[in-house]
Amino acid sequence: MAARTTSTGASAARERLLQTASELFYREGIHAVGVDRIIAEAGVTRATFYRHFPSKEDLVEAYLGVEDANIRGAFDAAEASGAEPGQLVGLVIEGLADDVARHHTRGCPFINAAAEYPDPESGVRRAVAEHREWFRSELEKVLGAAEADDPGATAGQLVLLRDAAMVGGYLDGWERVRPSFIAAATRTAGLDR
Amino acid sequence: MAARTTSTGASAARERLLQTASELFYREGIHAVGVDRIIAEAGVTRATFYRHFPSKEDLVEAYLGVEDANIRGAFDAAEASGAEPGQLVGLVIEGLADDVARHHTRGCPFINAAAEYPDPESGVRRAVAEHREWFRSELEKVLGAAEADDPGATAGQLVLLRDAAMVGGYLDGWERVRPSFIAAATRTAGLDR
DNA sequence: AAAGAGATAGAACGATCGTTCTACTTCACA
DNA sequence: TGTGAAGTAGAACGATCGTTCTATCTCTTT
Incomplete structure (x- = not known):
């Protein structure tokens, strides 16, 4: 074989x-x-x-690549669903919440990896930085299409909220964190108006 | 000697x-x-x-104990400063921001430790859980004294914001995260009214 | 003066770390 | 038909892991 x-x-x-x-x-x-x-x-x-x-670190980087691809796939699916830009922001927030509840119950793979790799120049940290930058700009794109005010600043705040959701979901339990996350994210995205 | x-x-x-x-x-x-x-x-x-x-893990737990004691000391100092309850909330937020900028530039010691210790029953994870619970209840106490509405829920949200600040400060740079943190925290605490 | 706790120095334990190697087999493709 | 890449199997490398040990010295306390 x-x-x-x-x-x-x-x-x-x-x-x-x-x-x-x-x-x-x-x-x-x-x-x-x-x-x-x-x-x-x-x-x-x-x-x-x-x-x-070639080395264990290459496997680690490939692992982060898998996680990155999964999230990109989820975004692509949401965008291909034919939802209108205004709805899309809400779908993304719900998708993030669902992801924390179902799959990422041990925190964020990128945050956890960064905790173990202090050198910002290492391949692992580069992968983390690239993923975060992609995620931020993707949010900004979606927010821009939905004509939110100041998509750049809002995207930055939503990145922070996702970090908080994943960390809090892991350490405090998702059921305790979920209400705070949903409330803060919808308000930040301007969906409560 | x-x-x-x-x-x-x-x-x-x-x-x-x-x-x-x-x-x-x-x-x-x-x-x-x-x-x-x-x-x-x-x-x-x-x-x-x-x-x-007795073992390395005991040293790890002692390390988390030092971090815990430092933060408790900062809270005690702020409370002993004679500030009024209404001001105290703002002082705490500024203190957290200052801490991320000066001392904790590699993220949160407790979040990072939890990333390396998956077993919730381990001594390390217990120390993390205890610290987080103390921090949450301390915030709730301060918010209650300041007569904020729903101190419990607000404290929970501030914990999330601190998590986000420490993670974001480490991975994205504090100067990028600071404005979002200050804005979100002051609004969450009801200090913007 | 005696006793004991805290420190130094250094050898050694078995286990695991990531990595390299040789030898042999199996399948796809030019 | 034969070449080579991808697979199995397993020994072995030096380095480091956390831990235990004996032996000796120093200081404080009783």
């Missing part, structure tokens, strides 16, 4: 590796999960691991 | 150990800093380390 079995062109072993690592990194932290754990749970050999990822 | 040299009754070696570890843990992350690093930079022997801290 070997090689490219998936439709995307990526090898099956690589995808299993990436998915297993993503779950472990998110649930237990990055430094806390060793290469041995990952290859054992992915059912793959060390040699196969290093064939696809 | 030996033993208790400080006025507080704690040994000098223990205090050097704790201060050194606190700086390293905060700046570089907990799992990333080994015991060897700590004892080397503290100028202390392994045996001395384990005399004062």
Whole structure:
């Protein structure tokens, strides 16, 4: 058995590796999960691991890439749903709330990763910075289309609120944080008028 | 040379150990800093380390205890300053902003620690939960004295805003986040009326 | 004067870290 | 048909992890 079995062109072993690592990194932290754990749970050999990822840090960056792609996909889906710009802002807020409730119950993958990588020049921190900048500008775009006043400032505040929601949802429980998040986000976005 | 040299009754070696570890843990992350690093930079022997801290995790908990005590001290100072309850809320917000700008430029010690400790039953996570609960109730007390409406809900929202400020200050730069934080916090606390 | 706690110094424990290596097999494609 | 990439299997590298140990010295307290 070997090689490219998936439709995307990526090898099956690589995808299993990436998915297993993503779950472990998110649930237990990055430094806390060793290469041995990952290859054992992915059912793959060390040699196969290093064939696809030159080092563990490359795998970490790929993990953040998966998280980034997931969120971009959610945005694309929302925009492709044919909702009007005015509605879209509300959909985004609801989507973020739903994401924290369902998938990201251990906090934000990017915030958590940054906690473990102090060097701003590292590949991991670059990935975090790029993701945050994309997210901010995407919000600004949506807000601009909905003709909100000062989309730039509002987008910045919504980024902060999402950070707060993910951290608070993890440490205090989402049911305690959700009302505050919804109220603050809708008011910030100007949806309460 | 030996033993208790400080006025507080704690040994000098223990205090050097704790201060050194606190700086390293905060700046570089907990799992990333080994015991060897700590004892080397503290100028202390392994045996001395384990005399004062049964395990590394005890040192981690002591580190969070130091951070907790610092913030409690700041609150006590603000309350002892003789400011009126109405002013106190504003002082607290300014104090938080000042803290992020000066001391906590690598994020929140408790949020960062929680990112590395997934088990909610662990001593570290318990310390995080206790600190957050104290902070929330302290805010509620101050807001209640200032006769804000719904001190409970407002305190919860201010906790979220502080989380956002510390995360955003670390990852996006405090100068970008500060205006949003000040605006949102003063409005949430009802100081803009 | 005796006792004990706190410090120093340094060797050593087994376990795990991330990484590299050789040897052999299997499949896709030119 | 043969070349090469992708897979399995497993030994081994040096480094570091957190922890334990013995041995000796110093100071404070009784």
